[in-house]
Amino acid sequence: MNTYIDIGINLTNKQFYNEHDEIINRALDSGVEHIILTGTSVRGSRTSAEIAEEYPEILFSTAGIHPHDATSFAPENIRELRTLLKKDHVVSVGECGLDFDRDFSPRPIQEKCYQAQLELAIEVDKPLFLHERSAFKRFNEITDDYLSRLPEAVVHCFTGTLDEAKVYLDKGFYLGFTGAISDEKRFKQLEDVIKYTPLDRMMIETDAPFMLPKNMPRIRNRRNEPSFLPYVAQTIALFKRISLSEVAEETTETSRNFFRL
Secondary structure (H helix, E strand, O other): OOOEEEEEEOOOOHHHOOOHHHHHHHHHHOOEEEEEEOOOOHHHHHHHHHHHHOOOOOEEEEEOOOHHHHHHOOHHHHHHHHHHHOOOOEEEEEEEEEEOOOOOOOHHHHHHHHHHHHHHHHHHOOOEEEEEEOOHHHHHHHHHOOHHHOOOEEEOOOOOOHHHHHHHHHOOOEEEEOHHHHOOOOOOOHHHHHHHOOHHHEEEOOOEOOOOOOOOOOOOOOOOOHHHHHHHHHHHHHHHOOOHHHHHHHHHHHHHHHOOO
């Protein structure tokens, strides 16, 4: 059986309430051997770390403040994130970045929150789990100020253009791909992005319960989950005209090395 690593799942989402064992067992049965839980706030990062601790060597987590939650940002938040990141199973700083699409937090606050987490990643020397939506220019202006000192970084759930992908790849960043790559109506441009991006610079994720792949059989419950990750890999194999096993092997090795699992 092919094995996979899901680099991003929102297991603290209420859609997964009281189902952790079932979700994880279905993932393992589908070859998903490691799952990284995304922290999007201090509270959520704490909860994700607690859940991951209950499933050693299977679950890991990130610790960060999503731009949607940037209004909660305060200096003491960074202290709490720093404490979480001292744990071995908390493997990455984030999800952090800028989101000018929905603007749930004022842009100046988003920027300060992002800068603080870039500095934190440099300090703790753990890789970055990045979020960018409709903020490409400003996101890169801020990031470039720190680029020479940054640890490795992945732009998660990438749905941008080929030109944007090239900029990120030229910086040395990795790209995380979700079921969005199989959505020809909304994200047709991602086929060219997949074809261009070297396989060893890709990681795959479900971003569950969101981003349900379009290339899987219709299901009554439209909720995404880690057991569906192979459908993301299948789309990459199709676009790149390579075997599914090659996608699985390369993305798993890349993810394991990136997050130091």
